[in-house]
Amino acid sequence: MSDPQWGKRGNDGPPDLDEIFRKLNARLVGLFGGGSGKPQGPASWVGGAGIIAAILVLLWGATGFYVVDAKERGVVVRFGKFKEITSEGLNWHLPYPFEEVDIINLTQVRSVEIGYRDNSKNKVPEEALMVTEDQNIVDVQLAIQYDITDPKAFVFNNVALSDDAEDIVKQAGEAAIREVVGRNKIDAVLNEGRAKISVDVKATVQSILDSYGTGIRVSQVSINQVQPPEAVQAAFDDASRAVQDKDKSKSEGEAYFNDKVPQAKGLASRLLAEAEGYRQSILANAEGEASRFKQVLVAYNQAPGVTRQRMYFDTMQKIFANSSKVYVDQKGGNNLLYLPLDKLIQQSGTPSSQETQKPAVVTPPAASADSNRDISISPNREGR
Known part of the structure; x- marks a missing residue:
């Protein structure tokens, strides 16, 4: 619009492109201190384009700077091949398309859930239904918490649909929980064996992930709910109450046993002590009577009449x-x-x-x- 010849040309054709480029070049040269702003020759135009290219190169090179936090590591890849792992601080790599970097958080605890019901559908997912050793079906809900220990293995050995590899951990968790539940009977799964099942599932999931070299470490497996299907829930509740009544009766019996047995043992010990005392008393009296009889016998042999009279008096005194x-x-x-x-x-x-x-x-x-x-x-x- 600023061309003085624009209005004089009429409608006989488009504007002159060479003239437009000359004016643009003149303005760039004037911007970077190249003279009075008058149109220059081809050398000046090439010099301005070189400056623009240098600026673009600098901007392109600046895209290779990146910052790694203390809890993160950077995995640098050159043309798809591993180059290095960078630590915390300001780092630089060759810009795209030569090199790329993946920032991996090593301290973040990730979680994946298995068997949780979708409230919108109000339906138990198929992944939650499992078969026990005694051919019973149970509904299991668990959560797996994990973190990353090897960033290189995590980047190169995982073909994951998500950046956190939730699908890989979830598939390994489903396989592990089905295997462990299939080795246990329903009573162990519903009651006393839940803690052991968590430990076994954690070990199994970790073994699967290590076998594929995923660089993932399982930190905890929490079994939040284990229950039979809704159709037989009432029957299982009755069985659970029966088990509780059994435990209650057993506890009451043990309490009664702990109360009565010590009393019986104490009474037995007291009777034994009394019997031993009575035995010692009878033996002492018998020994005393025998000793007295010997003394009386000696006296009787020396004076029969006097001794007989004395014995009579003593006897009558005891009787009267x-x-x-x-x-x-x-x-x-x-x-x-x-x-x-x-x-x-x-x-x-x-x-x-x-x-x-x-x-x-x-x-x-x-x-x-x-x-x-x-x-x-x-x-x-x-x-x-």
């Missing part, structure tokens, strides 16, 4: 000490005897000692001294 009867030897006289029968009955009911068990024989004070008679226990003579 535990008796409530009163024996009175009164050969004459009409002395009034006072016998405390109430005391005698009380003594016969609750005897306490040998002294309280002896009845009292009282002679009235009004009787004369000549009329008093001795009141005593009269044994038969000559031991009869």
